[in-house]
Every structure is written in structure tokens, then in C-alpha cells.
Amino acid sequence: MNVIQGSMNGENLKIAIVTSEFNGFITEQLLKGAEHTLLKYGVTASNIDSLHVPGAFELPLAAKKLAETGRYDSVITLGCVIRGATSHYDYVCAEAAKGISNASITTGIPVIFGVITTENIEQAIDRAGVKVGNKGSEAAITAIEMANKLKNI
Ligand SMILES: Nc1c(NC[C@H](O)[C@H](O)[C@H](O)CO)[nH]c(=O)[nH]c1=O
Numbered sequence: 001m002n003v004i005q006g007s008m009n010g011e012n013l014k015i016a017i018v019t020s021e022f023n024g025f026i027t028e029q030l031l032k033g034a035e036h037t038l039l040k041y042g043v044t045a046s047n048i049d050s051l052h053v054p055g056a057f058e059l060p061l062a063a064k065k066l067a068e069t070g071r072y073d074s075v076i077t078l079g080c081v082i083r084g085a086t087s088h089y090d091y092v093c094a095e096a097a098k099g100i101s102n103a104s105i106t107t108g109i110p111v112i113f114g115v116i117t118t119e120n121i122e123q124a125i126d127r128a129g130v131k132v133g134n135k136g137s138e139a140a141i142t143a144i145e146m147a148n149k150l151k152n153i
């Protein structure tokens with residue numbers, strides 16, 4: 001069996017990060033985690049472009065536009081949706097997830113889902129660098145792995 005490999009070397013990769021401003025006290029921690037991890041794996045700072053959008057609902061369109069430029073090996077989306085009193089949460093989560101997946105499939109560029117979807121603020125804090133790691137950092141690792149694996153297909 002021939003196994004298609006992908007290295008975790010970020011040296012020649014160009015990555016875009018889209019971060020939503022809603023729940024910014026969490027999403028800025030995700031952005032810090034993603035940036036730190038990209039640099040750790042060798043991505044050059046000048047090869048990382050960052051864009052902010054208002055909320056998670058806006059992530060798919062921005063990610064698709066970035067992916068369509070053909071300038072990036074991966075696009076990372078970062079957001080935080082916290083359940084409120086109404087069904088709004090379900091709509092925002094569903095459209096963000098569907099749209100981000102669609103951006104990836106339609107452009108052929110990995111668009112990584114770094115969106116935290118939680119029942120409360122505590123769960124979000126735990127996933128932004130406290131108890132359960134940093135989901136931005138995990139998204140960065142996935143971005144590098146997918147970019148390098150896709151190059152080898
Ligand atoms: N409630 C959350 C939102 N809501 C805002 C939407 O994402 C969107 O910006 C608005 O409906 C305008 O289109 N966004 C989050 O990222 N997180 C939330 O918890």
C-alpha cells in the first residue's frame with residue numbers, strides 16, 4: 001500500500017486566518033493560539049494574512065473569497081458561538097459549519113473549521129487555551145497537515 005504523506009513543515013505555506021469579532025475575548029485567544037502554532041511549525045510571519053469579520057455567520061463568505069484568490073494553501077476560520085436563550089445559536093452554528101465546508105469543497109482549498117460552539121462561556125474559555133487546549137492552535141495544525149497532504153495527492 002502506498003500511503004500519501006504530508007509533512008508538518010510550514011516553511012513554504014501561505015495561510016489566511018479569518019476571525020470573527022463576536023465573543024472577541026475568546027476569538028482573540030484562538031487567533032493567538034493559531035498564530036503561535038503556525039510560527040512554531042515554520043510558517044513565516046509574512047506568509048500569514050489575517051482578516052476579521054463581525055460574526056461566525058460571516059466567516060464562510062470571507063473564507064471563500066480568500067480561498068478563491070489562489071494565494072493561500074489553507075484558510076483557517078476562527079469563531080465562538082455561545083448558546084443564548086433563543087434558537088439563534090442553532091442557525092448561526094449550522095450556517096457557519098455548512099458555509100465553511102462549502103467554501104472548502106467548492107474552491108479545493110482546505111478551509112479549516114476553528115469555530116467553538118458551546119453551551120456556555122465556561123466551555124468556551126476552556127477551549128481557548130485553558131482546560132481543553134486551544135482550538136485555534138488545533139486548527140493551525142490541521143491547516144498545515146491538510147495543505148501538505150493535498151499537495152501530495
Ligand atoms: N450570537 C453569536 C453571533 N451572532 C452574530 C452572527 O454571527 C452575525 O454576525 C449576525 O447575525 C449578522 O449577520 N456570532 C458569533 O460569532 N457568535 C455568537 O455567539
Ligand SMILES: CC(=O)[C@@H](O)COP(=O)(O)O
Binds near residue numbers: 081084085087
Ligand atoms: C448564539 C447567539 O446568537 C446568541 O448570542 C443569541 O442569544 P439569544 O438566543 O439569547 O438571543
